[in-house]
Amino acid sequence: MTIFEGMASGLLQSTSLTVFPYLFVGSLFGLIIGIIPGLSGHFAMAMAVTFLYTMEPATGIAFILAAHATVAQGGGLTAILFSTPGTGQNAATLLDGPPMRDKGQAGIAVGAAMASCFLGATFGAAVLALLIPVLREVVLFFGPPEVFFLAFLALTFVAVLGKEDMTRSLIAALLGMLLAMVGVDNVTNTFRFTLGSDHLADGLQLVPVILGLFAVAEMIDLWVRGGTLAKEVPQALSAKETQRQIFTGIGLAFKNWWLVLRCSAIGTGMGLIPGLGSAPAAFVAYGHAKQSSKNKETFGKGNVEGVIGPEAANDAVEGGALASTLAFGIPGSSSMAILLSGLFILGLDTGPRMLTQNVDIVFVMIFTIIFGNLIGTIFGMFLVNPLSRATSIRASVMVPVLMSVIATGAYAGDRAIFHIGVAIVFGILGYGMKVLNYSRAALLIGFVLGFAVEKNLYLALLLDGPLFVLQPIPLGLLVTTIVFLGWNIFTIYRDRTKVIPK
């Protein structure tokens, strides 16, 4: 089967009456899972896998992948409306989404986020399609030395992330890396910072940490200051106004097409690299959006570009992650491991055989990502109106309700009460950071990349010795990192000297 025959067959299969209804149901299922904090894409897929046994390959693939594809959209919705990211990858949306809500622009933010998700996903899927002939070569490009420096480069983005100053951002990022060290070290079996607790031996889990840092901290803030979630809006937006805003938001995403394209490329690129995960991609895209914007100073205060960037990257990641999984049959994340187990259940082979013998199935995946996100976007919009009304409910009612949802989300992943405690501790830490103007996003990105930096540094040193830094690609990445950081320090210094004479 040639690639074009595969494409035609994939399109026909995914729009057929036997497949499309499952794709549709899967998308809605994913959207709902995304809206519930703490439940992530891999949870949606694990639930969906149980239904696969009786399905045909194309039907099963469309169902399971559609459920995964729309999770980030649902998560973006709650990140903007309730400051509660549905999944880890939506954490970057918290930087500008909630400030827009506070200004009474919740509809615009959601519209822009949904449309960016769809565009990003389409971009990621298209890149996956284009890469099919050279997929294996591309994925093999990244070994431990390359991934170490890429993770390091992504870390330096924290310097420009928030509205906070660079020194404080770096302190927060390093604290995040330190927190990533908690648990049994995989290499030496040493217990690090576990304080004798069995629970801490497995390290801090991402979901309760995110829920604590952002959602719980926001609840404490709301409780302390009273009022409603949407700060400067005395009354809920009317349904008509919300609709109008959503369409404005969608228009803005298309108007910023160049930004969408660049951030989608960042997302897809980072998705291709095994082991980096989707949360850093969204933050790096945010950093890039801010860096390249004409209105840098409004970032963090409700700039729609700060919503478009991370949301586009979020969904573009999937195309990249799928590419590395399909090329070798080696999963790069737990979601992809579940997808792979789904493929086994359906009797499909991955690796080069899939790319040559089942290329139509690859295209069913590609079209599922595109159609699934389109369905998610459309239905997500219907959800905005009822959900956004809740943002005008007063704190004394809202906080207990959302706190119980957050506690359930923290508990649900591993069914551990301990994780509720983790969320509360990080909630207090997050609130303190918010008050003292330390970047929570920087802490989170340090935490997420801490694992990748440490593990890949160790492997690179063992495999290539200390001189691995002199290999061409790592050296290039190192120079890029130094130039990037140097340029930022220079601009800060320049801006300061400009301001002082006033």
Place this chain on the structure above:
Amino acid sequence: MRRIFLKSAAAAALAITTIGFGSTASADEVGDFYKGNVIKWIVPYDPGGGYDKYSRLIIPYFEKHTGARVDIVNLPGSGGMKGAVEIFNSPSDGLTVGIINGSAMVTNQLAEIEGANYKVGDYNFLGRIVADKRVMVASTLSGINSYEDLIDNGKAEIIGATGLGGSTYVDAVIVGDVLNIEQRVVHGFDRSGDIRTAMLRGDVQAMWGSLGSALGGIEDGDHKVILHGEKNPTGVLVGIPSIYDIAMGMEDGARKVTILESWEALSAVGRPVAAPPGVSEDRLTFLRNAFDQAMNDPEFLAAAKKGKRELSFASGLDMSKIAKAATVLEADVEALFVKAIRGEI
């Protein structure tokens, strides 16, 4: 106060259960007990891994033959130990079972790793789903096409492994030590998939793993088997040297074979399904029979074949013997294994 109350309540519940379903209960009564009841099935790893896949494959048939609903609970942590401990400490009412990583649980117990709060020999095994055939594969790009190439090329080849104490690591270190293979074991990869990627990049030359997970890469021409741990090889392993053949041809061969047999006993524990200690005899027999029937159900066998999952069933009683054999080792062999698990070789 509350704790005392809970304890008394638990004791009362246990007493009622014992009276109600004591040794006089017939097979029918046990069947009625399970019919419509809920059995918790613990998987000590994340969804999507091999243990999860096997569990989801067998559960519909286990439900069919017990009449109960089976709820899967993923409890990842401490390299599978968290779930294993949870199963071990569960109530002995016969309503909690789980799959465990038998070999790793044995090695962790031997090395007295922190958190290994269980005794493999004390589990009530329902039976074994599969025991991995262990093989060493070398990347086709490495220029190593056979075991001879591995030992003759005059330099230490790099063998990839996951964490300390993991089976990819223990296999490489023990077999390497026994057969005097000149090698450098690089551990610290997150999962065996990462080692396979590193082999494709040329970062490492070879790895140990299960034959089941190596088959795809063998078909794709990414790597080939150069050594295996089977005494009677079948299928793709025919014609490839066994560690036993090589050890027999070496000085002190008999001693080496003893060590390798103990190593093989570890692998034989495989992936068993276990209930906690203390389950009443009639319920245990019922569960064992149901597991036996599920494992031999023609529909299950067809589903496993379709999903390309290898099976090697062992009954619950056989499994108990296998587990005990793996935990009782000669003192010096045990010392060698403990050193290997702790990364001291």
